[in-house]
Amino acid sequence: MSDPSPKIVVDHVTKIYRTRxxxxxxxGRFLPDLRPTIRELKAVDDVSLEITTGDFVxxxxxxxxxxxxxxxxxxxxxxxxxxxxxxxxxPVLGPRAECGFIFQDFGLYPWRTVIDNVAFGPxxxxxxxxxxxxxxxxxxxxxxxxxxxxxxxxxxxxxxxxRVGIARMLSAEPEIMLMDEPFGALDALTRRTMQFELIRILxxxxxxxxxxxxxxxxxxxxxxxxVVIMSARPGRVKEIVNIPFARSERGEAxxxxxxxxxxxxxLWLGVHAEQPL
Amino acid sequence: MKARLASLAVVIGVWWWxxxxxxxxxxxxxxxxxxxxxxxxxxxxxxSALSVTLGSFAAGGTLAIVIGVPLGIFMGVRRSVGLAxxxxxxxxxxxxxxxxxxxxxxxxxxxxxxxxxxxxxxxxPQVAIVCYQGAKSTPxxxxxxxxxxxATERQIFWKVILPYExxxxxxxxxxxxxxxxxxxxxxxxxxxxxxxxxxxLQFASAAFDLATVLGVILFIMLLGAGAVAVMQxxxxxxxxxxxxxxxxxxxxxx
Numbered sequence: 001m002s003d004p005s006p007k008i009v010v011d012h013v014t015k016i017y018r019t020r021x022x023x024x025x026x027x028g029r030f031l032p033d034l035r036p037t038i039r040e041l042k043a044v045d046d047v048s049l050e051i052t053t054g055d056f057v058x059x060x061x062x063x064x065x066x067x068x069x070x071x072x073x074x075x076x077x078x079x080x081x082x083x084x085x086x087x088x089x090x091p092v093l094g095p096r097a098e099c100g101f102i103f104q105d106f107g108l109y110p111w112r113t114v115i116d117n118v119a120f121g122p123x124x125x126x127x128x129x130x131x132x133x134x135x136x137x138x139x140x141x142x143x144x145x146x147x148x149x150x151x152x153x154x155x156x157x158x159x160x161x162x163r164v165g166i167a168r169m170l171s172a173e174p175e176i177m178l179m180d181e182p183f184g185a186l187d188a189l190t191r192r193t194m195q196f197e198l199i200r201i202l203x204x205x206x207x208x209x210x211x212x213x214x215x216x217x218x219x220x221x222x223x224x225x226x227v228v229i230m231s232a233r234p235g236r237v238k239e240i241v242n243i244p245f246a247r248s249e250r251g252e253a254x255x256x257x258x259x260x261x262x263x264x265x266x267l268w269l270g271v272h273a274e275q276p277l
Numbered sequence: 278m279k280a281r282l283a284s285l286a287v288v289i290g291v292w293w294w295x296x297x298x299x300x301x302x303x304x305x306x307x308x309x310x311x312x313x314x315x316x317x318x319x320x321x322x323x324x325s326a327l328s329v330t331l332g333s334f335a336a337g338g339t340l341a342i343v344i345g346v347p348l349g350i351f352m353g354v355r356r357s358v359g360l361a362x363x364x365x366x367x368x369x370x371x372x373x374x375x376x377x378x379x380x381x382x383x384x385x386x387x388x389x390x391x392x393x394x395x396x397x398x399x400x401x402p403q404v405a406i407v408c409y410q411g412a413k414s415t416p417x418x419x420x421x422x423x424x425x426x427x428a429t430e431r432q433i434f435w436k437v438i439l440p441y442e443x444x445x446x447x448x449x450x451x452x453x454x455x456x457x458x459x460x461x462x463x464x465x466x467x468x469x470x471x472x473x474x475x476x477x478l479q480f481a482s483a484a485f486d487l488a489t490v491l492g493v494i495l496f497i498m499l500l501g502a503g504a505v506a507v508m509q510x511x512x513x514x515x516x517x518x519x520x521x522x523x524x525x526x527x528x529x530x531x
Contacts, residue, residue: 100425124423124432
């Protein structure tokens with residue numbers, strides 16, 4: 001951590017979702033919305049966070065607490081109603097090259113082969129085909145999909161599809177990796193495998209800054225250096241827990257230690273108190 | 278394939294069984310119909326009628342596709358345009374075919390132009406609506422992925438919306454072919470200015486030649502089914518990933 005300046009700053013951010021709701025009257029069901037009622041939903045309330053270069057941060061919290069909202073604001077996919085998100089010192093006004101994003105439902109293009117999915121970022125930047133394919137191949141190998149370059153996403157299992165998603169993000173060479181429940185759509189066994197795989201892949205890639213959202217307490221402890229616990233809606237930062245394990249310690253054996261169990265219990269109490277019925 | 282052959286055999290079997298008890302004026306059997314069709318072919322009347330009919334069919338159908346596909350996509354990309362035009366297309370779509378023929382004759386006369394206009398008017402709504410649905414239903418995640426990689430509006434259109442749209446375009450073409458065939462026959466039946474397939478139908482039914490009537494209908498059905506099958510072939514070779522889309526229900530089951 002040569003550079004201690006904050007990479008990502010979330011500065012007193014509040015986000016309100018507004019949904020138009022058809023008036024709930026007999027006629028309202030048949031008439032077009034003449035006077036729509038607007039429902040306001042405060043998803044995130046005055047959240048502040050600082051993420052330092054090289055940090056690996058997990059955000060956990062009950063369903064609907066706005067953890068994904070915070071992550072999407074970091075990537076510039078949505079914008080706060082008040083407050084500001086800054087990356088590398090400048091306000092986030094839209095998606096930017098420093099950030100890569102992993103989607104829970106993979107977001108692969110079904111009409112593109114694995115290699116064309118992985119090379120998507122460089123392709124948009126106009127990188128010539130052979131150069132971007134070389135880059136893509138490197139990352140396809142890294143995520144363990146050698147031999148599947150010309151397969152289509154629907155021919156792959158869920159775990160393999162998210163490997164493609166990871167390779168695609170890496171091919172864009174981001175400084176910051178944002179992951180929205182990256183393994184949330186996978187079965188428990190595949191998820192565990194992918195967690196160890198992600199540790200291996202990120203170790204091979206060198207230390208980027210990562211932020212991920214998860215429901216899985218084990219995943220948070222296994223991967224992150226810091227776990228941010230958010231309260232129930234409207235989401236606030238409730239607690240930040242440091243995870244004292246070194247990178248090299250993170251493996252199968254860690255799951256059995258009493259320290260791990262204690263941390264998990266601690267996180268569980270933190271999240272459970274917030275979980276609505 | 279087996280199931281298809283079996284269902285075909287059942288249909289033909291039932292037809293044959295029904296025709297046993299009926300006179301040739303009631304329901305001609307499969308053999309008589311195929312026989313009549315054979316005679317139409319060997320006399321050359323079928324082929325000359327077909328060439329007349331296919332002319333306006335191809336012109337009207339092509340025009341409907343050339344205008345309907347981009348229109349539908351545009352409607353899907355620009356939501357306000359979509360909302361504005363959608364009701365008009367729906368209205369056209371539910372308009373009864375034959376009821377408006379007199380109007381069309383008034384406006385377009387009884388020549389080539391009226392058939393072209395007729396086929397176009399009845400095919401374009403279906404084609405545009407399907408393409409509209411496709412462009413509208415582009416999954417948000419796929420667009421967001423592109424945004425994450427800093428895609429421009431233009432790149433999002435060419436690399437996300439349009440490829441996602443491909444299966445919908447093919448579906449619209451398949452449905453369009455069916456509608457264009459129907460419109461074409463209706464136009465020829467009701468505006469008898471040319472000796473096309475519709476004329477053959479009209480002529481044969483005036484002579485109570487039911488075998489020929491059924492033969493021509495059978496021929497039109499085979500023609501349509503053949504066109505649809507060709508379209509499906511092209512689709513699977515152009516969009517082999519489509520399988521995957523429809524497998525998880527996101528496809529064009531419109």
